[in-house]
Amino acid sequence: MNESPVADSAVGGLVPAPAQPAWAGADPYTRALRTGRGPLFLRRADGWLLPLEVERWCARADAVDLEILGRCEGSVLDIGCGPGRLVAELAGQGRRVLGIDVSAAAVSRTTRLGGPALRRSVFEPLPAEGRWDTALLVDGNIGIGGDPRALLARLTDLLVPAGLLIAETVPMDVDERVRVHITDARGADGPGTPPTPGTPFPWARIGTRALIRHATRADWTAVDQWATGGRSFVALRSRSLRRSRKSSADPAKRTAVISSQRPRKPSAGSPVAIPYRRST
Template identity: 75%
Template sequence: MRTREATAAPWAAADPYATALRAGRGPLFLRRADGWLLPLEVERWCARADRADLEVLDRCEGTVLDVGCGPGRLAAELAARGRTALGIDVSEAAVEQTVRLGGRALRRSVFEPLPGEGRWGTVLLMDGNVGIGGDPRALLDRAARLLSPGGLLIAETLPVDVDERAEVQVVDATEAHGGTGEPFPWARLGTPALSRYADRAGWAAVDQWAAGGRRFVALRSRSASSRAEAPKSTAVISSQRARKPSAGSPVAER
């Protein structure tokens, strides 16, 4: 099995991401191999939880695991509410920012061993983190193993019907025409695509809604009696994330 350092390396080594988080602003992009740029919403991630975020947090049940927590606006808001919550992120800068805001966070990949496995009440995949690892089915299977039986998954999806997998790099404006970081797998999913993957994996649809120009899906995990055996070959993905394309359409490279 790969070490945590090896698993996290593609994203954690993306210095433009750490720089942007510490500055609280972009521009920052995921650059696909074909040259398209996916804008990352750094300013929103570094701000306080907005109305759409708060609506998601109001729906959370029990203890909350925020996968790919970024600079920690959600983990910090949950902590301020007195909720038991943990953010995980492969970026040291993200974990530092989360703790600075008052949230709890670990530098960890979702595909590595985590505290409370099988006992979390809610798992969050916000800000496009449903694309982590570039394999939606593997990520859904992992989320099911993190949750308690019948636990809740809330995922943010794209506002268009898309099901895409790609190799991407994190780049800033100066690197937009050729990033130097190691490429990593990423997926982009609209609500219909995520619903198809979830249905095949045995998840129960709970709700879907829009807020603040963003789209969300809530799913209920399988019961303990119907939970499938954990897959062996996909237990470790090459990065926790390839993280966070915005909810908007890609911007073509000029």
């Protein structure tokens, strides 16, 4: 990295500017995870911004998170685990858990916290398919791929029969498909400059009523719904027998991204304590 000289008022001369971290020029999502703070947004083409709660994601699991985790059964797959607070908490409790995320920065942070994680999309082949007891889709991840029906179909293959899905929904009645990109809304050169366009990707925003409607059509049953701490959730169980993986889990025919929402080539991380059988 090039360094430019800056004036040192104490000695009246020039000294090299402090070197910036290697990740300082990275994409906004990576920078946010590295620093643990925003601002960070999903941005539509019309300029609409959805704030992302980076500080909460990078903090320890809070009371609302702990309530979610208390509802989990057996082995847990956290889809779009982000910086890993839920995975780390479950691992610290001695639970069988795996986080998956397409962001290298997210997986790295999760593993540094002591949580097992893989750099993988939910639509790529995953360890222990069909043997997970619980799947988590929190922090907006029900929107992955912009197609909740396709996502629910994929989860049928990942969970045990009648396995549990806990999904966080938008706390309002909404059901929309959008194309967005991730931005810090500040631009590469700081506040006041135009933001650098990111790669657009499909996303969905789903409220509780809409998710239950989609789930019912996809052979899932809503077994609980609740709201706490300004957040809303739905617990679902699949009613259908597992379909063949050839028809439901072909990653080449799916478009899905998690957390960083950046396309990438498949790349495995470092799995740790991955369950291969159902917990009792």
